Amino acid sequence: MIQHVDNPIIEVHDLTVSYDKKPVLWNVDFTIPAGALVGIIGPNGAGKSTLIKAVMGLLPLSSGYTELFGQKLNDVRKRVSYVPQRESVDWDFPASVMDIALMGRYGQRGLFNRITAEDRSIARQALEQVHMLEFANRQIGQLSGGQQQRVFLARALAQQADLYFMDEPFAGVDAATEGAIIELLKELKSQGKTILVVHHDLQSAAEYFDWIVLLNTRLVASGPVKEVLTPTLLQETYGGKLSLLAQVGDIASSIGVGTRE
Amino acid sequence: MNSLSQFLSLSDANVRYVVIGCVLLGISSGLMGVYTLLRKRALIGDAIAHAVLPGICIAFMLSGVRNTWVLFAGAVVTGSLAVYLVDLITSRSRLKPDAATALVLSVFFGAGILLLTIIQSSGNAAQSGLDKFLFGKAAAMLPEDLWLFGVVLCLVVTVLLSGYKEFKLLAFDKGYAQSQGIPVKALEMVLSTLTVLTVATGIQAVGVVLMSSLLIAPAAASRYWTHRLSGMLVLSAIMATLGAYIGAFISYTKPGMPTGPWIVVVLSCITLASMLLAPNQGVLARYLQRRKHRNKILQENILKAFFHLGEKKNNQALAFEMEVLRQQRDMPVARLKSGLRQLVRHGSLLDTNEGYQLTRSGLEAATRVVRLHRLWELYLSRHLNIAPDHVHEDAEGIEHLITPELERELELLLDSPGIDPHDSQIPYTQKDRNR
Structure with missing residues (x-):
């Protein structure tokens, strides 16, 4: 079940991504309508994070291309925001909560330009939105996991983008933070923004998202939540990897050639 | 005290060169060390320092003279090559960064020592003193060395200031920086180059073997005292200056005392003192906090014993002797005595003739x-x-x-x-x- 849309805000075309010559995503091809709140769902090792890293241009592609707003990423960077996994950074870094939120303004302000009072007020607003303004001067090493996640969201909000990619924003956060985050995502959606969220709790997926991408090293389904979250498709996603794909990938890696000429 | 005033006034030209030179390169390495440390590349500094040696030797063999700028150029070339190789090995092979770093360090240093031996046995008169690069030759600093250090320091300060926010983001979250369109690769190259330049100048004073401590010690020490990147940079530069100054002074007081090693010893002391004494994160502060909590536990356990005794007798206004308390809750007499004393001092207990008695707040x-x-x-x-x-x-x-x-x-x-x-x-x- 792969439903394509006209005038997509994201087009992923025949995307293959490999680590050390071994494909971890095979020929992924889907489109996402504007204004959707999208859940990218699949088992561990399905390539969910790899997919959004590839779309954000952080990984080399073995094949295919992606377009955002019908353009190349480089032309629309200021309209796109990325929230990496919380564990991907060292929170012992010498910085305050406000410092991190301000980082969301660096790209918008441009290389080697100074941060302005306007940037500070935007960063403050972003912290307010995630209820972290009272911690603005707190050293980031003293935050709880949920608070760290909120700070990462504030940094993304400060970019004032139209399209958001979030890598596991619900991982390891408390129930209150999860609730606050989903409220925030729904509010962003109501403002016409598009949000893609890597998620792996099936229980809440139906409730949180209106569009689902099912992934397990290949695309299983992409479409409206009601049509995608069916027992058959879920079985196909979680029923184990296709062993032929995995075996061919292993061979390609051990010989040291890619799967493409 | 005569030597101190002579030293402080920098009236002796030789002292002047040594002190100014050490301070200049101390600041450079203090600043670069902060980024090296925060980017978790502390070992790379060590690899660069060792990799600089073959460059110096080759530059000398090719030119036949001991000119500061020529040797510096050679040092920069092999230092940069080492950084490049570490990255290449890490990305192209199964070796992890620590193994790649160790490999590059030992191979380059081995080549350096080999070349040094060849030069020393060549009989070239100009080569004397080249082996000082192993542990530094601060006492022999020349005006042209100072010019070199000054140029490198200016470069470091200018680049770090103009790209402050970019380097900060790069050090904290590289992936996010890249997603914002910040030229991560180019900025990393700039940082690596500055580190190589700093290290290549630094070995003039402290030598190949000790250079990495000049890079890391001030940065590591400064992290204990501040939670801000800007604060860390300033503190690290100050500590490096202090280390260079005091180290130069110690070596000045006694003839034959090496400057470089003394700088490193002083910096190590500063780092050690920071680890011990820093507020909140320091060893002493943590020890005091733990002791405070242990005392709190002791006091609360004694109070609890009073409560349980009173609960049995249905009267919380009774006084109890120490022996009775020990029967309720067994603990060493010395601990109990000390806990009771603390509680009396805090006004939780009254020391009466019949024994100890809970006050209202107790x-x-x-x-x-x-x-x-x-x-x-x-x-x-x-x-x-x-x-x-x-x-x-x-x-x-x-x-x-x-x-x-x-x-x-x-x-x-x-x-x-x-x-x-x-x-x-x-x-x-x-x-x-x-x-």
Whole structure:
């Protein structure tokens, strides 16, 4: 079940991504309508994070291309925001909560330009939105996991983008933070923004998202939540990897050639 | 004291060169060290320092003269090559960064030592003193060395200032920086190049073997005193200056004392002192905090013993001798005495003729500890389904940790219960009820 849309805000075309010559995503091809709140769902090792890293241009592609707003990423960077996994950074870094939120303004302000009072007020607003303004001067090493996640969201909000990619924003956060985050995502959606969220709790997926991408090293389904979250498709996603794909990938890696000429 | 005033006034040209030179390159390495440390590349500094040696030797062999700028150029070339190779090996092979770093370090250093031996046996008169690069030759600094150090420092300061926010983001979250369109690769190259330049100048003073400590020690020390990147940069530069200055002075007081090693020793002392004395994160601060908590536990346990004794007699106004207390709760006499003294001093106990007696505030504190203990027992048995005979030990520890906020949350969750899993009353004083 792969439903394509006209005038997509994201087009992923025949995307293959490999680590050390071994494909971890095979020929992924889907489109996402504007204004959707999208859940990218699949088992561990399905390539969910790899997919959004590839779309954000952080990984080399073995094949295919992606377009955002019908353009190349480089032309629309200021309209796109990325929230990496919380564990991907060292929170012992010498910085305050406000410092991190301000980082969301660096790209918008441009290389080697100074941060302005306007940037500070935007960063403050972003912290307010995630209820972290009272911690603005707190050293980031003293935050709880949920608070760290909120700070990462504030940094993304400060970019004032139209399209958001979030890598596991619900991982390891408390129930209150999860609730606050989903409220925030729904509010962003109501403002016409598009949000893609890597998620792996099936229980809440139906409730949180209106569009689902099912992934397990290949695309299983992409479409409206009601049509995608069916027992058959879920079985196909979680029923184990296709062993032929995995075996061919292993061979390609051990010989040291890619799967493409 | 004569030597001190002579040193401080920098009247001796030789002293002047040494001090100014060490301070200049101290600041450069103090600043670059912060980024090296924050980017978790501390070992790379060591690899660069060792990789610089073959470059110096080759430059000397090709030119035949010991010119600062020529040797510096050679040092920069092999230093950069080392960084490039570490990255290449890490990305193209299965070796992890630490193994790649160790490999490059040893191969380059080995080549350097080999070349040095060849040069020394060549009989070229100009080569004398080239081996000083192993441990530094600060005492032989020349005006042209100072020019070189000055140029490198200016470059470091200018670049770090103009790209302050970009380098900060790069050091904290590279992936996010890249997603914003910041040229991560180019900026990393700039940082690596600056590090190589700094190291290549630094070995003039402290030598190949000790250079990495000049890079890392001030940065590591500064992290203990500040939570800001800007603060870290300033402090690291100040500490490096201090280390260079004091090290140069010590080596000045006694003839034959090497400058470089003394700088490193002083910097190590500064780092050690920071680890011990820094507020909050320092070893001493942590020790004091733990001791405070241990005393709190002791006091609360004694108060609890009073409460339990009073509870049995149904009268909390009774006085008890030490022996009675020890029968209620066994603990070493010395600990008990010290705890009782503390409690009397804090006004929780009265030392009367019949023994010790709870004051009003002592009773409130004792009631609170017993209450927290029983609330926690109830919470464990109700919400974690733990058998009533297994909850006591846990509660013994947790009762000393619960804050007033957590206490309120517990009460709310347990719906202001009256009795604990062992059918004991959960106690409240009049003051608690008025809350």
